[in-house]
Amino acid sequence: MNAEPAIQLRQATITYPGSTFRMTIDRFELARQEQVACIGPSGSGKSTLIRILAGIQSAGEAQVSAGEFSVSGSSAAAVRAWRIRRVGLVFQDLQLLEYLTAWENILLPFAISGSIRPTEKDHDRLRALADGMGIVDLLDRKPMRLSHGERQRVAICRSMATDPEILLCDEPTASLDPRNAAMAMDLLLEAASSCGCATFVVTHDHDMLARFQRVVRMDEIAVMGGDS
Amino acid sequence: MNMGLLHLATRRIRHEWLQAVVLVLCIAVSIFLPATSTMLMSQYNEGLMDRAARTPVVIGSRGSRFDLVLSSLYFRPVNIDPVSMAVLERSEQEINGVLVPLHLEHTAQGFPVVGTTTDYMFQRELVPVQGTVPVSLGEALVGADVASSLGLAPGNTLRTDMVNLHDLSVPLSVELKVCGVLPETDTPDDQAVLVDLQTTWLISGLLHGHVEPQDATEDEEGVSLKTDSVVVFNPALDQYNSIDMENIGSFHHHVDPDKLPLSAILLYPRDAKEETLARTRINEPTLQQAVIPRRVIDDLLAQVFKVKRILDGLSIVVATCTGILVVLVITLSIRSRRQEHRTLHMIGCAPGAVTGLVSIELLIVLLLSILLAAGASLVAVALAPDLLRLIY
Numbered sequence: 214m215n216a217e218p219a220i221q222l223r224q225a226t227i228t229y230p231g232s233t234f235r236m237t238i239d240r241f242e243l244a245r246q247e248q249v250a251c252i253g254p255s256g257s258g259k260s261t262l263i264r265i266l267a268g269i270q271s272a273g274e275a276q277v278s279a280g281e282f283s284v285s286g287s288s289a290a291a292v293r294a295w296r297i298r299r300v301g302l303v304f305q306d307l308q309l310l311e312y313l314t315a316w317e318n319i320l321l322p323f324a325i326s327g328s329i330r331p332t333e334k335d336h337d338r339l340r341a342l343a344d345g346m347g348i349v350d351l352l353d354r355k356p357m358r359l360s361h362g363e364r365q366r367v368a369i370c371r372s373m374a375t376d377p378e379i380l381l382c383d384e385p386t387a388s389l390d391p392r393n394a395a396m397a398m399d400l401l402l403e404a405a406s407s408c409g410c411a412t413f414v415v416t417h418d419h420d421m422l423a424r425f426q427r428v429v430r431m432d433e434i435a436v437m438g439g440d441s
Numbered sequence: 442m443n444m445g446l447l448h449l450a451t452r453r454i455r456h457e458w459l460q461a462v463v464l465v466l467c468i469a470v471s472i473f474l475p476a477t478s479t480m481l482m483s484q485y486n487e488g489l490m491d492r493a494a495r496t497p498v499v500i501g502s503r504g505s506r507f508d509l510v511l512s513s514l515y516f517r518p519v520n521i522d523p524v525s526m527a528v529l530e531r532s533e534q535e536i537n538g539v540l541v542p543l544h545l546e547h548t549a550q551g552f553p554v555v556g557t558t559t560d561y562m563f564q565r566e567l568v569p570v571q572g573t574v575p576v577s578l579g580e581a582l583v584g585a586d587v588a589s590s591l592g593l594a595p596g597n598t599l600r601t602d603m604v605n606l607h608d609l610s611v612p613l614s615v616e617l618k619v620c621g622v623l624p625e626t627d628t629p630d631d632q633a634v635l636v637d638l639q640t641t642w643l644i645s646g647l648l649h650g651h652v653e654p655q656d657a658t659e660d661e662e663g664v665s666l667k668t669d670s671v672v673v674f675n676p677a678l679d680q681y682n683s684i685d686m687e688n689i690g691s692f693h694h695h696v697d698p699d700k701l702p703l704s705a706i707l708l709y710p711r712d713a714k715e716e717t718l719a720r721t722r723i724n725e726p727t728l729q730q731a732v733i734p735r736r737v738i739d740d741l742l743a744q745v746f747k748v749k750r751i752l753d754g755l756s757i758v759v760a761t762c763t764g765i766l767v768v769l770v771i772t773l774s775i776r777s778r779r780q781e782h783r784t785l786h787m788i789g790c791a792p793g794a795v796t797g798l799v800s801i802e803l804l805i806v807l808l809l810s811i812l813l814a815a816g817a818s819l820v821a822v823a824l825a826p827d828l829l830r831l832i833y
Contacts, residue, residue: 290791306780407664
């Protein structure tokens with residue numbers, strides 16, 4: 214495992230206007246190529262942590278950096294460009310666009326970036342990934358014509374579209390039955406391993422934890438409290 | 442423009458095609474209505490006014506000046522009382538200018554038959570592209586539309602439409618021989634069958650031809666009595682309904698020449714003073730009227746523009762309703778697509794790009810609407826001359 218973390222977070226304080234919610238994270242690191250699971254009860258800030266790491270949400274004076282790139286110290290546009298290129302995201306509800314085919318959904322990060330275009334190599338890599346996930350014959354279908362498991366695999370492929378360095382997954386198998394959930398998680402981690410990206414997966418499923426190199430509990434890394 | 446967003450926008454429109462079709466149709470209608478009515482009005486105005494401006498004065502019987510002008514300039518089938526040839530002769534003596542008589546009662550295979558003199562062709566600058574102007578009884582110079590729609594060329598014939606089935610003195614139909622074809626002028630002349638005045642009187646039954654008395658035999662149908670000095674014909678006598686070199690000399694009338702009817706007389710006075718004098722002389726003491734077509738058409742168009750204003754008002758209502766519909770659809774669309782927009786934002790799409798995506802979709806819909814409206818307007822304007830002929 215490389216010494217320099219893929220992403221690190223320092224001194225994050227999360228509050229919401231009009232709410233007593235307060236969460237403080239003093240330090241969190243995700244090493245390169247490391248696969249980490251995060252567990253914790255609902256409302257413990259797991260999804261918030263993912264949003265902070267991805268630069269979607271700011272957290273007070275928090276310092277977020279990914280290698281040389283300072284997420285917390287860069288402009289919103291720079292963070293968006295970094296996120297598209299370097300971060301893969303898998304959402305709990307998958308969030309595929311219904312009007313695009315599976316293949317177009319996989320290529321969505323390229324479509325919205327405005328600056329990066331998929332190369333022939335990207336196409337080949339993503340087709341190979343889709344083949345490995347068993348959905349290569351379904352790529353011209355729209356999400357409504359796919360099963361939930363197939364949609365899940367499309368979402369995983371989309372998160373890998375730009376060959377990211379960091380993969381952030383928010384309960385990616387929450388709505389699958391145990392058998393399919395295990396299969397999806399195996400595929401996800403295998404894909405992450407093959408592209409060498411650091412993986413951070415939020416999950417409630419304790420049966421999955423054995424697959425990860427490290428498991429963190431939210432109450433270990435975050436301090437919850439209503440007062441400052 | 443971000444081509445990726447353009448791709449997303451087109452995919453979304455294809456996916457939600459029914460919504461897009463409804464929007465395109467609504468917007469297209471709200472563009473089409475005012476655009477087309479404006480273009481049509483402009484074309485209508487131009488077409489009517491151009492011909493009116495080229496005709497200084499029209500003389501006809503007293504009555505509706507609109508009917509007189511629409512009939513004599515645009516050959517519209519309206520009933521106007523005739524004036525007699527005497528009016529023409531008197532006018533020729535009193536007015537210094539060119540007087541062109543018109544007789545406009547008949548049609549030939551649906552096209553108006555215009556009885557006139559060669560002065561009409563001269564004043565309207567009509568020179569046949571094929572053949573010659575009509576100089577003999579039964580000859581017809583046909584407009585470009587008549588020639589193309591009936592497939593006529595010099596040497597062909599066409600028949601006049603029946604005037605009155607129950608009047609034995611009127612021929613059922615007269616065969617006209619095409620002597621020439623006019624070029625396309627985009628005026629009512631394209632739809633006209635121009636003949637000599639005598640020919641229209643023949644169609645009216647005021648002129649007729651039959652077997653010469655000296656050639657008639659007593660046992661012939663239609664001959665009641667024949668002696669050395671007298672031949673008495675009866676109504677069963679066959680009248681010629683086509684004219685050829687052998688029978689053309691037999692055509693004659695039994696009416697006082699001064700009483701032969703005319704529908705109108707076009708007057709091209711020598712100068713403005715003559716025009717004023719002519720209108721004074723004709724309008725003052727007689728049963729006739731002399732009108733300036735340009736003024737009549739101005740008054741007519743003023744009425745038409747009142748209708749246009751109503752149409753404009755309706756267009757504003759339609760546009761307002763469409764605007765409300767578009768805003769409603771966009772608002773609902775944005776609301777129902779919050780999750781999609783959030784996904785795009787989380788992946789890395791700029792907030793402006795999400796707005797841009799919606800804007801591009803709207804722009805495509807607008808573009809399609811404009812194209813549809815423009816296409817429909819062009820078709821409507823292209824068909825307008827035919828439509829206007831149906832109206833007037």
